[in-house]
Amino acid sequence: MTAKVLTVAGSDVSGGAGLEADLKMFDEYGAFGTAAVTCIVTFDPNDGFAHVLEFIEPEVVTRQLESTMAVHEFTAIKSGMLGSVDSALVLAEKLKTNDLPYVFDPVLVCKGAGTMVDLKDLFVENLVPLATVITPNLEEAATLAGIDPIDSVEGMVEAAKIIHGQGAKNVVVKGGARLAGDDAIDILFDGETVTTLRSRKVNNKLVNGAGCSFASSIAAGIATGLDIKDAVVSAKDKVAHGIANCLDNATGVASLYHPAARVSPSPEVSVTVD
Numbered sequence: 001m002t003a004k005v006l007t008v009a010g011s012d013v014s015g016g017a018g019l020e021a022d023l024k025m026f027d028e029y030g031a032f033g034t035a036a037v038t039c040i041v042t043f044d045p046n047d048g049f050a051h052v053l054e055f056i057e058p059e060v061v062t063r064q065l066e067s068t069m070a071v072h073e074f075t076a077i078k079s080g081m082l083g084s085v086d087s088a089l090v091l092a093e094k095l096k097t098n099d100l101p102y103v104f105d106p107v108l109v110c111k112g113a114g115t116m117v118d119l120k121d122l123f124v125e126n127l128v129p130l131a132t133v134i135t136p137n138l139e140e141a142a143t144l145a146g147i148d149p150i151d152s153v154e155g156m157v158e159a160a161k162i163i164h165g166q167g168a169k170n171v172v173v174k175g176g177a178r179l180a181g182d183d184a185i186d187i188l189f190d191g192e193t194v195t196t197l198r199s200r201k202v203n204n205k206l207v208n209g210a211g212c213s214f215a216s217s218i219a220a221g222i223a224t225g226l227d228i229k230d231a232v233v234s235a236k237d238k239v240a241h242g243i244a245n246c247l248d249n250a251t252g253v254a255s256l257y258h259p260a261a262r263v264s265p266s267p268e269v270s271v272t273v274d
């Protein structure tokens, strides 16, 4: 049976991040994807491409979730930028009505957009306990765990353990470009074992969409039969190729190229796991 995956996320009209990224990643796995939109991100070309966020009314988010969940039996659900407290609560209620694998990308900020409403407590109370996999970056991990800014793998592991204690079954902390050093390092904690994933940083560019695409790849990987660890490794590989082949644009933050692992793989990309 073809896997069906739902993303609950914002729209990034520039195409690298958000639900646009998610749907492209779902395609890479042969999964059928659809999206419930929570907010729309546009950019002001006359103001340095400053982000402008428009939140979708929670009733409309609710209607989208009710419609699509009545139409389809999903195999997995992923969430990204939720925009408002009310939309996050609506999602939490819907998730409680089933036990689908849920990949939670706890987006608190978005590159270039500053902090959104303070969603931290809401996330910890309502969505972290429902997550099959949660994928915070360094900032999100430190915020959710309530610890100092993270600048080391040890700090990533500390945060992962705290977030696991808050109820997430698997925690992936993304070191990405922000962690100093030649490697992009992510760690996975499943409650027992810490797995470290490394790939060489392939360029120094700022790339939009890596976080969204990583989480949606994990969701599609799980939905199409990979175990959690293999889904995380596959996601890292796809994102690393997407970064290596990123597309420049007028904003100065390049767009991740989602099909790169399939259509233009880079010989310098490889992921090691230990």
Ligand code: PXL
Pocket: 009, 010, 011, 012, 017, 018, 019, 041, 080, 081, 107, 109, 110, 111, 208, 209, 210, 211, 212
């Ligand atoms: O990367 C965070 C993010 C999430 N969702 C949407 C975005 C962004 C950043 O650009 O636009 C819709």
